[in-house]
Amino acid sequence: MAGRTVRAEQVSATRELILTAAERLFAERGVYAVSNRQVSEAAGQGNNAAVGYHFGTKTDLVRAIIRKHAARIEEIRARLLAAVGDSTDVRDWVDCLVRPVPEHLAALGSPTWYARFCAQVMTDPALRRLMAEESLSSPSLRQIVEGVRRCLPDMPDEVRVERGDMVRHLIVHVAAERERALAENTPTPRTSWHDAATGLVDAVVGMWLAPVTRGREIT
Amino acid sequence: MAGRTVRAEQVSATRELILTAAERLFAERGVYAVSNRQVSEAAGQGNNAAVGYHFGTKTDLVRAIIRKHAARIEEIRARLLAAVGDSTDVRDWVDCLVRPVPEHLAALGSPTWYARFCAQVMTDPALRRLMAEESLSSPSLRQIVEGVRRCLPDMPDEVRVERGDMVRHLIVHVAAERERALAENTPTPRTSWHDAATGLVDAVVGMWLAPVTRGREIT
DNA sequence: AGCTAAGTCAAGCAGCTGATTTAATTCTTC
DNA sequence: GAAGAATTAAATCAGCTGCTTGACTTAGCT
Structure with missing residues (x-):
């Protein structure tokens, strides 16, 4: 639960990546026109379920x-x-x-x-x-x-x-x-x-x- | 192409039905959250492709x-x-x-x-x-x-x-x-x-x- | 060093999507 | 009233959806 372990920083980095990618895609194409998969990919996560893992729905x-x-x-x-x-x-x-x-x-x-x-x-x-x-x-x-x-x-x-x-x-x-x-x-x-x-x-x-x-x- | 045959009136009636149903569903749930299928069904058309037939995309x-x-x-x-x-x-x-x-x-x-x-x-x-x-x-x-x-x-x-x-x-x-x-x-x-x-x-x-x-x- | 827990990845699931195709029905027109 | 066109119905298709699963990698602890 500490703040500055290597692991925690990586996690918050990918979270940030996903947030930024999602914001861009949502703004440009529409919130409902973009799938969680597309967000994950745009965030550079090979994992197609990254959004689900980090944020849920x-x-x-x-x-x-x-x-x-x-x-x-x-x-x-x-x-x-x-x-x-x-x-x-x-x-x-x-x-x-x-x-x-x-x-x-x-x-x-x-x-x-x-x-x-x-x-x-x-x-x-x-x-x-x-x-x-x-x-x-x-x-x-x-x-x-x-x-x-x-x-x-x-x-x-x-x-x-x-x-x-x-x-x-x-x-x-x-x-x-x-x-x-x-x-x-x-x-x-x-x-x-x-x-x-x-x-x-x-x-x-x-x-x-x-x-x-x-x-x-x-x- | 005449205006007042029985057929033409039925068609324009189902078109109207679809338009009304779509407007309601779109307003209540969101345009992208509603599928053409749902619109067709809500319009009382057993045909799940009625929207496609009458309107296209x-x-x-x-x-x-x-x-x-x-x-x-x-x-x-x-x-x-x-x-x-x-x-x-x-x-x-x-x-x-x-x-x-x-x-x-x-x-x-x-x-x-x-x-x-x-x-x-x-x-x-x-x-x-x-x-x-x-x-x-x-x-x-x-x-x-x-x-x-x-x-x-x-x-x-x-x-x-x-x-x-x-x-x-x-x-x-x-x-x-x-x-x-x-x-x-x-x-x-x-x-x-x-x-x-x-x-x-x-x-x-x-x-x-x-x-x-x-x-x-x-x- | 070895174990645990967390994050990542890849694959697969059932369900729904738009779109197309085929069949049945209904009305127009000759 | 029969031929033919137009509408509705129903079935089907490939593709994508969210979601779950299990294997793999790696950080952190003892």
């Missing part, structure tokens, strides 16, 4: 990939959160909410696959809950929600969670879109992940501050 | 489902578009952009599956292009983009397409989220598709009108 593998990144993202989020203190400017809280993912992707260096992977996991009816569980277990995320709430005391609760959901989708899918564009050498609206995040923050702040139509409207 | 089936709804949605969009004329109010154009999908879902009556289906298709690396092709072929959609452009003459092109992308994702995924909540009997922020659309329009207008941060920002 494909769902477990997906969860492991999520966890691997979640820690780093949570770190970044906590750092940004510490900087905002008890601000009452919505933009400060939106920064905390939006920037961790793009900043993490930037830190990974190009190419990346995690955003496209996440977009699929969030959308798939069977894998959705994995991502949801991971989000719910983040204390910093709850803090941000609370921070936003304090900035917008007059906004009805339903509208605030409604717009929170929108932001959640926006962060992941906009990042995935940009990642795909980078992978395909398609022109992107922004030159860096940081600038892309700024564009997203601009939009999200505007969205969250938008006036709320009450009652009924004409059709 | 799974990609063709997905395309057929998209087309089936696209026509109705395009109709609604054209109707709304005719009503806005040459307005310079962003909200009018956002209405045209956002409302067709929720209005179509409302017209289908509950339960619906199309929104969840679309979310998956839009996200999957292999199926993405199907949805993109369908969108690009819509003249009314281009008109709306042009209308928004005229409302926001000072906004840089990149930012406008950037935010246009955001809206695209928002429409589909917010609808999918609500559809899922309805299917699972989970509470929803809004009581009707129309109200949900209003919430989305509010947010999108705010997003599109948000000020644009120029140049660099502090990290």
